[in-house]
Amino acid sequence: MSETLSCRGVSMSFNGLSALAGVNLVFPSSGIVSIIGPNGAGKTTLIDILTGFIRPDSGSCFIGQREITHLPPDQIAALGITRTFQHLRCITQTSALENVLLARPRQRGESLLGALFRLGVAEEEKQNREIAKRLLESVGLGHATTESDRAGELSYGQQKLLSLACCLATEAQMLLLDEPIAGVSPKRREQILKLLLTLGNQGMLIIFVEHDISAVKEVADQVIMMDEGKVIAHGVPSEVLARPEIMEAYIA
């Protein structure tokens, strides 16, 4: 992965309240980047803008040289950027496996003619099913790989793992995760952090918004501190988190 994700002068306000004020960022091409900051700092808004769910008032986002600011979320996802949400999203009515299958990219059976005539669809579906099972196993949901395991019956932490499996199934190289370990048990927290480390080491770019500073210290290669819609620090965690004014802003 050589292309980098960046944004230039991104500003956004909601009903006159500024959520982002001229954010400039260049992310590394791989590794783990954590975005921290107090509530209302603009962390989620930044993720929403990078993934096309919100259009900024001004400024631009890029993958490499390509501008993505005005692309819809599905086209940005097709370029290899996917995300999870602060409020968990998955299809709870269906199986965990179906959720992961849904996430597989470029399926022939998803086109009208493919669905009707099914040329090569059975074979593709079989392969995707294998991949989906492997992915569920790789995130530690090996026990939920049958059709009868409804996603809605998984615990909150397990659903967070499922949403990660879905992101991986899209074959995206950049994952933007909104509070991936918030509200999960200590055991699940370790499991998720370990997974993030593995993915970061495999050459993916993981950007995650987090309030848990110790988790940030544990896994992040870079940390971005935001406050009142601005980036107030960007660097390695040991330096950024050691600056007293940063921690003061965070606690305030």
Place this chain on the structure above:
Amino acid sequence: MEYVSHLLVLAAIYTILVVSLDLLIGHTGIMSVAHASLFGLGAYTTALLAVHYDPPFIISIVPGMVIGSAMAVIISLASLRLTRDQFVLATFGFQSILFGIFENWVSVTRGPFGVSGIPHPRILGLTASSPPLMLILVSASALLCYAAVIRFARSPFGRVLRAIREDEVFAKSLGKATYRYKISAFAISGCIAALAGGLYAYYMTFIDPTSFTIMESILILSMVIIGGAGSRWGPLVGALVLVILPEGLRFLGLPDSVAGSLRQVIYGVLLIAIVIFRPSGLVGSFRLGR
């Protein structure tokens, strides 16, 4: 016998309509009250072709399906910018516009006088002139539509539709161009509804705008909800119950005027009872408006 076969033909035509609307409501989670207008579009196209040129069945039915599909695409394009609630109102608007065209474009549709003298359909040299023959034709069409919709629903395409129904934002985040799927679902739905219209025109040999009103749209919608949206047998059960149940009233010996009003009351009561006591419909599992 003719009476029973008449009821079955109607039930089969409604099954086609319900199956096509259920693809939107049950499978994709899009509510529309424009279905009778698409039904009408198919009916008028086929009827006018049949009356003026009397071509073989396929030649008169396919253009209606194409036009129904195209109109459905136009209607669905509006959905790209609207919320689901607003979209229902937009479909109401389209329903009114198309009804207005059926009623007022007198030079083509003959307006309130309707199109009469529609010849019997000809297929492979055979003419379906009696109700039993029509029943075979309509049932075969219903079966085909039913199988096609189930085939769509059980494919990866159907999986995306269900994802849109459950959580469109999630589907988008996984790279699904949800608007394209919604347009496709609408196109299939409009195509099938127009087919039902063509069959209806052939069967009745006379059509006028009163068969394609908003009330008709709501009747089809009621069948979807009463049967069970998004379920395998729901469309069939919904269509059968609402076609046959009112007919049962005839045997109560009520005067026609009372029976007509009673029919409306029964729809109303049934609909309210289902929504309160069995929100997933008689044989469904998916609850609307969860």
